[in-house]
Amino acid sequence: MESLRRLLPSATSLIIFEAAGRHENFTRAAEELGMSQAAVSYAMRTLEDQLGVPLFRRVHRAVELTDVxxxxxxxxxxxxTRIQKSAEEIRAKGREVNVTLAASTAFASMWMLPRLAQLRADLPDIDLRIQTSVRDLDLDEEPIPLGVRGGDPATWPRYHAALLAPEVVNAVASPAFVEQHGFPETPQALTRHRLIRLEEPVREACDWPQWFQSAGISYQPQSHGLAINDYVLVIQAVLSGEGIALGWEHLTERQTRSGLLVPVGNHVLRTGQAFYVVWPRSRELNAHARRVRDWLLEQGSGG
Structure with missing residues (x-):
């Protein structure tokens, strides 16, 4: 770097050269940079002297770059260009007070929204922005720092992943449904009731046949059941007494604790999969995103 400093004493001359070469006109370069045409011309002659070769051919009212x-x-x-991009990213990281979290609508509605008051109390200086999608977004392509997704982190080599909650699935009904139809005490008893199915459009999700299989029961979906492609609406249908649905524990735990949902069937499936907070390996999290990540993990383990 010391030899480069002797060769090119002024980085400003490179900025002027870039503009002059791009316009091939010293006057337009001067206007862009807020300088006089004479100052640009002088800077370019000085740079040529330092390098020992002509960089421009002077023609009438214009200049042309030489081959060199x-x-x-x-x-x-x-x-x-690389320096500018890097500087802009560093400055943006220092100024950002908003953090975007990519998640499913179900996670946003059933896990995040009940905790927003706590988030505001714990991180009052951070503006959390939640971006929902029917598929897991590519955080490298979108410039989103954090996401929540379920599955196996080994299949996401481009992401760091921290455990938020294990995937635990039971069957849930509303108190009104249980009062009207009775309490199903076994998985086999559930087959006599109306079961609401989640038809997940993109993400893989546990279904009734898988849940029953884990209980040792072979099950074929009912022709008179109800199928919905949005998990928030599935739970709304359960709360309205329309039937029984699978309940992901990390999403339904608060409604279960409050008595709005009742676990039925006396069987719990632990899939061995889990839900994770993820962030790209390709870039570092800024301080605000790290605080949100840590807050999510604390809530997941104890909230």
Whole structure:
């Protein structure tokens, strides 16, 4: 770097050279940079003297890059572009007070919303933005720092993953449904009731045949059942007394504790999968995103 400093004492000359070479006109470069045309011309002559070669051919009211100038301009432009992008990212990280979290609608509605008051109390200076989607977003492509997804982290090599909650699935009904139809005490007893199915459009999700199979029962979906492709609506249908649905424990635990939902069937499936907070390996989390990540994990383990 010391030899480079002797060769090119002024980084400003490279910025001026990039503009002059891009416009091939010292006057327009001067207007862009807020300088005089004479100052640009002087800076370019000084740079040529330092390098010992002409970078421009002076023609009437314009300039043209020489062959050497074109090669040097391509390298300078690429380098300055990378430096500018890096500086902008660093400055943006320092100024950001908002953090975006990508998650399913079910997680946003049933896990995050009941905890927003606690989030505001614990992290009052952070503006959390929740972006929902029917599929897991590519956090590298979207510039989103954090996401929540379920599955196996080994299949997400581009992401860091921290455990939020294990996947635990039981069957749930409303108190009104139980009062009207009786309490199903075994998995086999559930087959005599109306079962609401989640038809997940993109993400893989446990279904009734899988749940019954884990209880040792072979089950075929009912022709008179109810199928819904949104889990929030599935739970709304259960609360309205329309039938029994699978309940993911981390999403339904508060409604179960409050008595709005009742576990039925006396069987719990632990799939061995889990839900994770994820973030890309390709970039570091800023301080605000790290605080949100840590808060999510604390809530997941104890909230």
């Amino acid at each position: 100038g074109e090669r040097f301009h391509a390298d300078v432009s690429a380098g300055l």
